Amino acid sequence: MAPNDTPARYAFKEAESRWQTRWESAGTFRAKDVSDLPKYYVLEMFPYPSGRIHMGHVRNYTMGDVVARYKRARGYNVLHPMGWDAFGMPAENAAMEKKVHPAAWTYENIDTMRRQLKMMGLSIDWAREIATCHPDYYGHEQKMFLDMLEAGLIYRREAWVNWDPVDRTVLANEQVIDGRGWRSGAPVEKRLLSQWFFRITEYAQELLDALSTLERWPEKVRLMQANWIGRSEGLRFAFDVVGKDAAQPPASSERIEVYTTRPDTIFGASFCAISPEHALAGKLAANDPELSVFIEECGRMGTSEAAIEQAEKRGHDTGLRVRHPFIEGRTLPVYVANFVLMEYGTGAIFGCPAHDQRDLDFARKYGLDVLPVVVPDDEPDFAIGETAYTGPGRLANSEFLDGLTVDAAKAAIAKRMEAVGTGQREVNFRLRDWGISRQRYWGCPIPVIHCDDCGVVSVPASELPVVLPDDVTFDTPGNPLERHPTWKNVDCPTCGKPAHRETDTFDTFVDSSWYFARFCSPMAETPADRRASDYWLPVDQYIGGIEHAILHLLYSRFFSRAMKRTGHAGIDEPFAGLFTQGMVCHETYRTEAGQWVEPADVVAGDDGTLLHAGTGAPVKAGRSEKMSKSKKNVIDPEDIITTYGADTARWFMLSDSPPDRDLDWTEAGITGAWRFVNRLWRLVTSRAAALPPPGTAPEADAAELRRAVHAAIAGVTEDLEAFHFNRSVARIHELANTLSDAGADAPDGALREGLEVITLLAAPMMPHLAEELWKVLGHTTLIAETPWPDSDPALLVQESVEIAVQVRGKMRGTIEVTRDADQTTAQELALALPTVMAALNGDTVKRIIYVPNRIINVIH
Numbered sequence: 001m002a003p004n005d006t007p008a009r010y011a012f013k014e015a016e017s018r019w020q021t022r023w024e025s026a027g028t029f030r031a032k033d034v035s036d037l038p039k040y041y042v043l044e045m046f047p048y049p050s051g052r053i054h055m056g057h058v059r060n061y062t063m064g065d066v067v068a069r070y071k072r073a074r075g076y077n078v079l080h081p082m083g084w085d086a087f088g089m090p091a092e093n094a095a096m097e098k099k100v101h102p103a104a105w106t107y108e109n110i111d112t113m114r115r116q117l118k119m120m121g122l123s124i125d126w127a128r129e130i131a132t133c134h135p136d137y138y139g140h141e142q143k144m145f146l147d148m149l150e151a152g153l154i155y156r157r158e159a160w161v162n163w164d165p166v167d168r169t170v171l172a173n174e175q176v177i178d179g180r181g182w183r184s185g186a187p188v189e190k191r192l193l194s195q196w197f198f199r200i201t202e203y204a205q206e207l208l209d210a211l212s213t214l215e216r217w218p219e220k221v222r223l224m225q226a227n228w229i230g231r232s233e234g235l236r237f238a239f240d241v242v243g244k245d246a247a248q249p250p251a252s253s254e255r256i257e258v259y260t261t262r263p264d265t266i267f268g269a270s271f272c273a274i275s276p277e278h279a280l281a282g283k284l285a286a287n288d289p290e291l292s293v294f295i296e297e298c299g300r301m302g303t304s305e306a307a308i309e310q311a312e313k314r315g316h317d318t319g320l321r322v323r324h325p326f327i328e329g330r331t332l333p334v335y336v337a338n339f340v341l342m343e344y345g346t347g348a349i350f351g352c353p354a355h356d357q358r359d360l361d362f363a364r365k366y367g368l369d370v371l372p373v374v375v376p377d378d379e380p381d382f383a384i385g386e387t388a389y390t391g392p393g394r395l396a397n398s399e400f401l402d403g404l405t406v407d408a409a410k411a412a413i414a415k416r417m418e419a420v421g422t423g424q425r426e427v428n429f430r431l432r433d434w435g436i437s438r439q440r441y442w443g444c445p446i447p448v449i450h451c452d453d454c455g456v457v458s459v460p461a462s463e464l465p466v467v468l469p470d471d472v473t474f475d476t477p478g479n480p481l482e483r484h485p486t487w488k489n490v491d492c493p494t495c496g497k498p499a500h501r502e503t504d505t506f507d508t509f510v511d512s513s514w515y516f517a518r519f520c521s522p523m524a525e526t527p528a529d530r531r532a533s534d535y536w537l538p539v540d541q542y543i544g545g546i547e548h549a550i551l552h553l554l555y556s557r558f559f560s561r562a563m564k565r566t567g568h569a570g571i572d573e574p575f576a577g578l579f580t581q582g583m584v585c586h587e588t589y590r591t592e593a594g595q596w597v598e599p600a601d602v603v604a605g606d607d608g609t610l611l612h613a614g615t616g617a618p619v620k621a622g623r624s625e626k627m628s629k630s631k632k633n634v635i636d637p638e639d640i641i642t643t644y645g646a647d648t649a650r651w652f653m654l655s656d657s658p659p660d661r662d663l664d665w666t667e668a669g670i671t672g673a674w675r676f677v678n679r680l681w682r683l684v685t686s687r688a689a690a691l692p693p694p695g696t697a698p699e700a701d702a703a704e705l706r707r708a709v710h711a712a713i714a715g716v717t718e719d720l721e722a723f724h725f726n727r728s729v730a731r732i733h734e735l736a737n738t739l740s741d742a743g744a745d746a747p748d749g750a751l752r753e754g755l756e757v758i759t760l761l762a763a764p765m766m767p768h769l770a771e772e773l774w775k776v777l778g779h780t781t782l783i784a785e786t787p788w789p790d791s792d793p794a795l796l797v798q799e800s801v802e803i804a805v806q807v808r809g810k811m812r813g814t815i816e817v818t819r820d821a822d823q824t825t826a827q828e829l830a831l832a833l834p835t836v837m838a839a840l841n842g843d844t845v846k847r848i849i850y851v852p853n854r855i856i857n858v859i860h
Contacts, residue, residue, distance in 0.1 A: 008678075008682060009678055009681075010645075010677055010678050010681040010769065010772070012644070012645030012646075012647065012648070012677075012768065012769075013645070015768050015769070015771075015772045016119075016121060016645060016646055016647070016768040019121070019767070019768045019771045019772070020118065020121055020768075022771075022782070023121075023123070023782070023784060024126075026782065028123070028782060028784050028785060029068075029072075029078075029080065029123040029124060029125050029784075030125050030127060031077060031078060031079040031080070031081075031125050031128070032077050033532060033535075035077040037075060037076060037077040038075070038076050038077065039076065039077050039078075039079065039535060039536060039540075040068075040071040040072075040076035040077070040078050040079070040540050040541075041078075041079045041536050041537070041538075041539045041540045041541075042064055042067045042068045042071065042078065042079070042080050042539075042540060042541045042543070043064070043079075043080070043081065043516055043519070043539045043541070043542050043543070044060050044061050044063075044064040044542075044543045044544060045060070045512075045542070045543065045544030045545070045548060045552070046082065046083045046084060046085050046512070046515060047084065047085065047113065048084070048085045048086070048088065048090070049084045049085075049086055049106055049109035049110045049113055049131075050090065050109060051109045051112060051113070052112060052113065052116065052636070052637075052638070053113050053116045053117060053637050053638075054584075054627060054634065054637065055584040055627055055634075055635055055637055055653075055665060056545070056583060056584050056627070057117070057637070058120065058584075058637045058649055058650075058653055059581060059582075059584050059653045059659075059663065060543060060544065060545070060581055061117065061120065061122055062120070062649075062650045062653045062654060062765075063543055063579070063581055063653075063654070063659055063723075063725065064080065064122075064541075064543045065080070065120075065121075065122045065123055065124075065650075065764070065767075066654065066720065066725060066764040066765055067541055067543075067720075067723075067764075068080035068123050069123050069763065069764035069767060069784065070720050070764045070788065072123070072784070073760075073763070073764070073786065073787055073788035074787075074788050075787065075788075078123075079125065079128075079519065079520070079536055080122075080123055080124055080125060081124065081125050081128040081129070081130075081519040081522075082114075082117065082122070082124045082125075082126065082128075082129055083128075083129055083130035083131060083132070083515055083518075083519065084106075084110050084113075084129075084130070084131040084132065084133075085132055085508065085511060085512050085515075086106050086110065086131045086132045086133035086134075086511075087132055087133050087138075087442055087443045087444065087505075087506075087508045087511055088442065088443070088508045089167060089169070089183055089440060089442070090183075091103075091105050091106050091442045092440060092441060092442045092474065093183065095442075095474045096474045101470070101472075102441070102442040103133065103470070106131075106133055106442075107131075110131060114129075116637065116638055116641075119638065119641050119646055120637075120641070120646045120649070120650065121646050121647070121650075121767050121768050123767070123784070128519050128522045129522075130515065130518055130519065130522050132444075132508075132511035132512070132515065133442070135465040135467050137511075137515075137518065138444040138445075138465060138511070139464050139465025139466075139467075140465075140518070140526070140527035140528075141444050141506070141510065141511065141514070141527070142444065142445070142446075142447040142459070142464050142465055142466060143461060143464055143526075143527055144514070144527050144562075144563065144566065144568060145446065145447060145506075146447060146458050146459070146461065147566040147567075147568070148198070148562050148565075148566055149448075149458065150458075151562075151565055151566050152199070153198060153199050153202070153562050153565065153566075154196060154197065154198055154199070155196075155197055155199065156194060156195065156196050156197070156456065157194070157195065157197065158192050158193065158194050158195070159192070159193065159195045159197070159435060160190050160191070160192055160277050160342065160343075161190070161191055161192075161193050161195060161435065162175070162176050162188045162189075162190065163188065163189045163190065163191040163193075164181035164183075164184055164186055164188060165186055165187075165189060166181065166184035166185075166186040166477070167181060167183060167184045167186075167440075168439060168477050168478040168479065169438050169439040169440045169479070170193065170195070170435070170437060170438055170439060171188060172435075172507070172509075172551075176188050179300070179301060187300055188300070188301075189299055189300055190277075190298070190299035190300070190301070191299075192277075193437070194437075195435045195436075195437040195504075196435070196436050196437045196446060196504070197433040197434060197435050197436065198433060198434040198436060198558065198562070199433055200431065200433055200434045200554075200555070200558045201429060201431055201432065201433050203558055203561055204229055204231070204429040204431050205231070205427075205429075206561070206572075207225075207229055207431075207554065207557055207558065208226060208229045208231055210557070210572065210573060211225060211226055213573070214573065214575075214576075214578070216576060216577035216578065217575075217577070217578040218578065218579075218580055218660075220546075220549075221546070221549040221553070221578060221580060224549045224550055225549070225550060225553065225554055227430075228430065228431065228550045228554065229429055229430065229431045229554075230429055230430020230431060231427065231428075231429055231430075232261045232427070232428050232429070232430070233261065233425070233426075233427055233428075234259055234260050234261040234262075234263065234345075234425070234426060234427075234428060235259070235260055235263040235410075235413065235414050235417065235423050235424070235425055235426065236257065236258070236259045236345075236346065236423060236424050236425075236426045237257070237258065237263075237325065237417055237422055237423030237424070238255040238256060238257040238258070238422070239255065239256045239257075239258065239272055239322035239323060239325070239332070239350070240255055240322060240323045241254045241255060241256060241320055241321075241322050241334070242320075242321050242322065242323055242331060243320075243321065254280055256272055256274065256280065256322055256334065256348050257346045257348060258272070258345070258346055258348045258349055258350055259344075259345030259346050259349075259426065259428055260345075260349065260350065261428075262352065262355065262356070262410075263409075263410055263413040263414060263417075263423075264373075264374070264395060264398075264401065264404075264406050264409035264410045264413060265352035265354070265355050265356075265373050265374065266324075266325065266326065266350070266352075266398075266413060267326065267327070267371075267373050267395075267397060267398035267399065267401065268352040268353070268354050268355065268371045268372065268373035268397070268398075269324065269332055269350040269351065269352050270332065270351060270352070270353055270363060270368040270369040270370065270371070271332050271333050271334070271335055271350070271351045271359075271362075271363070271366075271368050272322050272332050272333070272334045272335070272348065272349070272350050272351070273315060273334070273335045273336070273337035273339075273340050273348065273349050273350075273351055273362075274334065274335070274336055274337070274340060274347060274348045275336075275337075275340040275341060275342040275347040275348070276294070276295045276298040276299070276336055276337075276338065276340075276342075277342040277347065278336070278340075278342060278347045278348060281295060281318075281336045282295075284318050284320075284336075288318075290316065291316050291318065291336060294314075294316040294336065295336065297338075298338045301338060309339070309358070311338060311339070313337070313338065313339050313358060313361045313362040313365060314337070314338045314365075315335035315336060315337040315338070315362060315366065316335060316336045316337075317333055317334075317335055317366075318333075318334045318335065318336060319334075320333075320334040321333055321334060322334055325417075325422065326399065332350065333368075335362075335366075337362065339358055339362070343432050344428070344430065345428055351363065351368075352373070353368065353369075353370040353384070353388065354370050354371055354372040354373060354374075354384045354388060354389060355372070355373070355374055355388055355389055355390055356388050356390070357387065357388040357390075359388070360384070360386075360387075360388040364386075370384050371397055372384050372389065372396065372397070373395060373396055373397050373398045373401075374389065374391075374392075374393045374394070374395060374396070374406060375393045375394055375395075375396045376389070376391060376392070376393045377392075377393060377394065392405070392406060393405075393406070395409045400412070401413070434507075434509075434555065434558070435507070436506050436507040436509075436510055437504040437505075437506075437507070438504060438505050438506065438507050438508075439478070439479045439482075439503075439504055440479055440505055441468065441472055441474075441479055441480045441481055441505070442468075442505075443505030443506050443507075443508060444505055444506040444510065444511060445466045445467075445468060445481075445501070445502070445505055445506075446502040446504055446505060446506060447459040447464060447465075447466045447502075448501075448502045449490060449492060449493060449499050449500065449501055449502070450499055450500055450501075450502065451492035451494065451495065451497060451499040452497070452499070453492070453495055453497060454492055454494045454495050454499075457492055457493055457494050457499070458493075459493065460493050463493075466501070468481075469481075469484055469486070469487040471484075472484060479503055479504075481501075481503040481505075482503045487501065488500050488501050488503060489501075509551060509552060509555050510555075510559075512552055512555075512556070513552070513555040513556045513558070513559035514527070514528075514556070514559045514560075514563065516537070516539050516542075516556070516574055516575075517533055517537065517560075517563065517568070517569055517574075519536075520532040520533045520535070520536040520537060521533065526568070527563075527568050528563070528568050528569055530567075530568075530569070530570065533568075533569050533570070533571075534570050537569065537570075537571050537574065538560075538571050538573055538574050538575060538576045539574060539575045539576065539577075540576055540577055541576075541577045541578075541579065542574075542575040542577065542578050542579070543578075543579045543580075543581060544578075544580065544581070545580060545581065545583070546580040549580065553575070553578070556574050556575070557572075557573060557574060559574075560572055560573060560574040579659070579660070579723055580660060581659050581660060582657070582658075582659065582660055582661040582662040582663060583626045583627075583662045583663070584626070584627055584653075584662070584663050584665055585624045585625055585626050585627065585633075585662050585663065585664050585665065586599060586624060586625070586627050586633040586634070586635060586664070586665045587599070587621055587622065587623070587624045587633065587664075587666075588621070588622035588623065588624070588625055588631050588632075588633045589601075589602050589610065589619050589620065589621055589622065589632075589633070590619070590620050590622060591612065591617055591618070591619060591620075592617070592618055592620070596630075596631050596632040596633075597612060597619050597632060598632045598633075598634070599632075599633060599635065600613075601613045601614060602619050624664050626662075627665070635665055637649065640670060644670060644671075644673070644674045644677075645674075645677065645768070646768065647677055647765075647766035647767070647768050647769045648670065648673045648674045648677050649670070649673075650765055650766060651673040651676065651677065651729070651765055651766055652669050652670050652672075652673035654725040654726065654728070654729055654765055655669075655673065655725075655726055655729035655730075656669050656726070657726060658724070658726055659723055659724075659725050659726070660723075676733070676736075677766065677769060679736065680736060680758070680762065680766075680769065680773070681769065681772075681773070683736060683739060683740060683755070683758075684755050684758075684759065684773045684776055684777065685773070685776050687751065687755065688755070688776045688777055688778070690748065691748055691751065691752045691755070691777070691778075692748050692749055692752060693778060694752075694756075694777065694778045694779055696748070696749045696752055697749055698747065698749040698750040698752070698753040699747035699748075699749045699750050701747065702746070702747040702749070702750030703795070705738070705742055705746060705747070705750045705751070705754060706750055706753065706754075706792075706795050707795050707796070707798075708735065708738045708754075709735065709738075709750075709753060709754045709757050709758075710791040710792050710795040710796055711791075711795075711796060712731050712732070712734070712735040712757065712758070712761060713757060713761065713789050713790070713791040714791040714796055715727075715728075715731045716728045716731050716732065716761045717788070717791070719731065720764070725765075728761075728765070729765070731761075732758060732761055732762055732765075735754070735757070735758050735761070736758060738754075739751070739754045739755065739758060742754070752777070755773075755777060756774075756777055756789075757789050759773045759774055759777065759783065760783065760786065760788065760789050761789070763783050763784070763786075767783075767784065770783050771783050771784065774786070797819065798819055800816050800817065800818055800819060801816070801817060801818075801819050801853045802814050802815070802816050803815060803817060803826065803853060803854055803855055803856060804854070804855045804856070805830045805833060805836060805855075805856050805858070806855065806856070806857040806858065807836055807839040807840065807857075807858045807860070808839075808857075808858070808859060808860065809857060810839075812833065812835045812836050812839055813833045813835045813836065815829040815830055815833065815856075817829060819853060820852055820853065821852070823848070823850040826850055826852075826856050827848055827850065827856065830848075830856045830858065831845070831858070836858060840858070840860050843860040844860065845858055845859070845860050846859050846860055847859040
């Protein structure tokens with residue numbers, strides 16, 4: 001089509017399909033394994049193939065694509081891959097509900113989502129596509145497991161776990177919501193099961209220290225990880241167990257060992273408490289039916305700290321008492337308490353109610369003493385009400401500690417206990433070892449075999465991958481692998497006797513903890529080809545939601561170190577840069593009966609009230625919230641792309657708000673983006689026919705227009721580097737206004753430069769439209785393969801500036817001077833202003849303060 005025959009409205013459907021085909025056939029976005037170019041690895045967190053993409057995907061992958069296209073234009077060899085986090089319970093639930101195999105459900109969803117993502121025009125190297133449920137992927141995961149097992153990074157032990165009695169699997173703490181399974185909704189139980197663990201705690205201090213090196217991570221994410229790792233410095237010591245009073249002989253040979261970060265409060269201790277999973281609790285429960293029932297009740301709470309903190313603080317008095325280590329004749333009651341974690345410290349605490357809210361709630365409930373031992377300065381009559389005091393102060397009611405600060409008292413107690421051998425200073429971490437065993441089918445099989453004679457035996461490397469059997473059924477609750485005789489029952493690789501496979505599968509966090517390394521060499525016969533991974537890693541820019549700030553990122557950081565230790569990689573930190581995007585939100589709607597209504601079913605009545613399109617019933621608008629199926633405030637991306645085009649959807653996602661903040665989806669916003677797409681189309685196509693050919697130099701007398709163009713280049717470049725996508729959009733809007741205002745007498749060469757520049761600047765954001773406009777402008781090459789424009793520093797220097805003129809600090813007007821004008825010149829212009837002369841009223845000027853290019857202040 002000739003330029004002067006171009007339509008006034010952009011035909012996005014034909015254009016987007018054509019350019020996507022052109023990119024694919026040309027291999028435009030294939031990363032080069034070997035290159036003299038600098039590398040840039042941009043990666044968005046890969047999706048779970050749930051069925052269809054949502055607007056969160058559109059925003060996330062648009063941001064990553066802008067970065068990838070921009071860096072490619074800047075001369076980098078860019079790796080921008082895509083894969084699927086494809087194992088997990090939803091596939092098994094679908095198998096049970098829809099009577100389809102998890103693999104069939106998963107791969108069908110992958111096909112759908114791949115098609116939808118390709119509609120977005122993403123610059124993905126699809127040749128590197130991976131799916132974690134494919135044996136070509138998880139077979140290498142099994143190999144790394146065996147290498148890490150041999151390296152001592154993996155072990156097996158019995159552990160208390162969250163057990164979902166309906167899904168019949170272990171749940172991570174984060175999958176327990178208000179004491180119930182996140183998917184089934186069933187009350188979670190505690191069970192003691194043999195589990196496989198990664199020794200992530202071995203790297204606790206290193207993982208904590210290295211956070212300071214991640215300068216391109218959000219500070220809030222680093223803080224969240226530091227809090228999760230939870231380094232604490234405290235004191236470990238033991239209480240002697242006695243009978244019901246100090247005069248009686250010991251009721252047990254037990255000593256209760258505690259770990260505390262507040263040893264300074266020992267003189268305010270009023271009780272000792274042990275976890276329901278503590279060995280002493282189990283021993284006592286054997287002869288105490290009430291305690292046994294209480295422990296069972298605690299087992300239904302779940303193991304997460306959040307669940308424990310939110311629960312009512314309850315305990316069972318064991319009848320035992322312990323001697324206070326410093327107060328002669330003083331004993332403390334021993335409780336089994338539901339808020340004491342076995343996994344932290346020793347599983348036992350002493351309670352000082354005055355200075356710990358949890359202890360205070362417990363003490364008030366059971367009528368225990370509350371004695372303040374840290375008193376704020378200048379409050380001699382200090383008392384504890386309903387809130388524990390955790391602030392600074394001086395020790396009181398504490399014998400030899402009285403008058404000391406908190407830190408001095410901690411040191412004094414530790415020194416005294418260490419001197420007599422009754423206590424020891426210790427560093428502890430909140431971080432626990434990572435339990436990876438899950439009792440489900442649709443996951444990576446753990447590659448070990450259990451033999452009665454040989455114990456746990458690794459599957460020989462030559463027999464990897466251990467592939468999931470296809471012939472399974474979900475008619476019976478539980479893990480189908482447990483009841484699969486031919487897959488489960490095998491001969492021991494060591495002795496040849498009958499044995500059985502491990503039927504637990506990996507936590508899916510394992511699959512997502514190393515996929516970034518597999519993308520470097522997805523066809524390699526080893527988990528990661530070292531030459532490729534050494535070239536590409538670490539990921540230069542990682543993009544994803546803040547909800548993954550702790551576990552996924554922490555596990556990936558551990559896995560990189562484990563891969564380094566076993567020789568599969570050479571880095572410690574997997575992600576050099578991290579960006580966490582905001583959520584996509586939409587207004588919510590409900591009927592008068594409280595039922596959620598989809599936005600597509602809401603119409604405006606004649607009087608402006610909202611009505612249900614189908615029934616005509618009134619609809620009430622609610623607040624804007626994250627798009628979710630449960631609240632029906634979801635917009636289907638495919639509908640938007642089909643109606644307005646991928647570039648319109650991309651432009652709106654980038655333009656409406658800063659990328660790290662939530663974005664409100666509105667009909668006005670998407671139609672506004674569509675109008676700008678067509679405005680840019682008309683701006684270029686209406687003038688292209690009259691332009692000189694490509695390569696024509698801009699005229700020297702077009703300085704004003706060229707300054708605007710080059711200022712836009714510099715500004716958009718700076719904004720893209722800083723992830724200020726919405727600012728980039730604003731600058732392109734501004735440049736469009738400037739070019740639109742350029743009349744018919746604008747120099748043709750400068751106008752061509754401006755139209756080419758605005759097309760190039762918009763290309764990472766609206767790639768299909770940019771390709772179409774690039775062709776209209778007479779180019780035969782792809783804009784996706786065209787270098788990024790450079791700004792001319794000489795054109796960025798303003799020849800004149802406007803500076804404020806004040807008289808005694810009060811604004812009296814402005815003057816325009818050449819940049820960096822000397823004081824004499826600026827002074828003459830300022831004093832000549834009528835408003836300045838009126839303010840002086842004939843007075844003598846005593847002094848003039850001049851700040852070049854900014855302000856001049858006249859003092860009289």
